Amino acid sequence: MIPAPFARMILDMKKKSTDKKIALIAGALDLPFFTRDALRRNGWDVYIVGLKNFVNPELNPDLTVRLGGAWPAIREFRRRGIHKLTFVGALGHPNFSDIRPDWWSIGMLFSIMKHQRGYDSMGVALNKALERRGFEIVAAQDAAPELAFETAGVKTKAKPTARDARDIERAVDVSHTIGAADIGASVVVDKQVIAVEAAEGTAKMLERVVDMRKNKRRASGVFAKMTKPGQDLRIDIPAIGVDTVRAVAAAHLRGIIVNAKTCFVVDKEATIRAANDAKIFIVAVE
Incomplete structure (x- = not known):
């Protein structure tokens, strides 16, 4: 015994x-x-x-x-x-x-x-x-935890300006509003709201933004992919990756905003490298 x-x-x-x-x-x-x-x-x-x-x-x-x-x-x-x-x-x-x-x-x-x-x-x-x-x-x-940005802050060589900071604040606020209504989790802001995600998903939303801004010469504005308020993060988790960076660059936007700890970053090293090459900032927020 x-x-x-x-x-x-x-x-x-x-x-x-x-x-x-x-x-x-x-x-x-x-x-x-x-x-x-x-x-x-x-x-x-x-x-x-x-x-x-x-x-x-x-x-x-x-x-x-x-x-x-x-x-x-x-x-x-x-x-x-x-x-x-x-x-x-x-x-x-x-x-x-x-x-x-x-x-x-x-x-x-x-x-x-x-x-x-x-x-x-x-x-x-x-x-x-x-x-x-x-x-x-x-x-x-x-x-x-390494699947997401584990801390808040700027993750790229490019840094947001004071103008970018205002767009970031607006994008986060709008993202929380549409997320609370279970409409979507992504938004594009360039002084004003340009696009919000609906049933088509983030990729299709960004395609619309690329098309409407194809003649734009100077980059401005931000794309935010945020966690919805009260979202169950065990399933259907928000994610960004190299394709996101390419779409944001094609849309002549300056940066990407995500939640720290909760947004997946697919191939983190490659995603940051692509953002640095495109002179796009990525900011993780709490």
């Missing part, structure tokens, strides 16, 4: 080991690659579930499931003792009419649809439904 102190020690070690197991539910684009690597550098044992028709096969997921076909993944999580889940990667705005749920997923969908009142509330309902089934939903940037 194992003495009680040693038994408790063994149980604590097992619990700690289990707590470092996490399933990465991976959608499209590059962020799942950086998330996988960052989680592993932070000591996580990562099991990857790719979403069919979204995940890049080069991620080499351990398991691939379709939207609405969650049961094979749930069964595997239980078999492996995985209780923590993190969601990363683009899905767009999934159309529920295109989802053919398995039996396990039907209850999930009923719960999500019952409580959904906007795109953000869909994510909150998903998290709560999974938690009721014994899973803990983890924000990837909490498990691997």
Whole structure:
């Protein structure tokens, strides 16, 4: 018989080991690659579930499931003792009419649809439904803080001017206003509000700004990609990357504003390098 102190020690070690197991539910684009690597550098044992028709096969997921076909993944999580889940990667705005749920997923969908009142509330309902089934939903940037800017401040060689500071203040304020109404999280300000994100998403919004400013000769104004007030940051996390920098440069804007600690920066070194090359500033705010 194992003495009680040693038994408790063994149980604590097992619990700690289990707590470092996490399933990465991976959608499209590059962020799942950086998330996988960052989680592993932070000591996580990562099991990857790719979403069919979204995940890049080069991620080499351990398991691939379709939207609405969650049961094979749930069964595997239980078999492996995985209780923590993190969601990363683009899905767009999934159309529920295109989802053919398995039996396990039907209850999930009923719960999500019952409580959904906007795109953000869909994510909150998903998290709560999974938690009721014994899973803990983890924000990837909490498990691997290096995925975001960990501190506030200017991150580039270019610095905002006093004029830029006024645009920044206005952009942050407007972003919080539209975010609170669950309209979007991104805004472009050049003295006045030029564009706000709606259902089309950030990339399409920036395309509109590029088109309307294609004849502009001198850069001015800022793009803000902010966290919505009260947003559940465990799912649908705001992100910027090299493509964002290129779009901002093409729109003849001077800078990018994001939240520290909560906004993903896809390939942080490359993103900062691209901003420096384009003479664009990036500022992280609390």
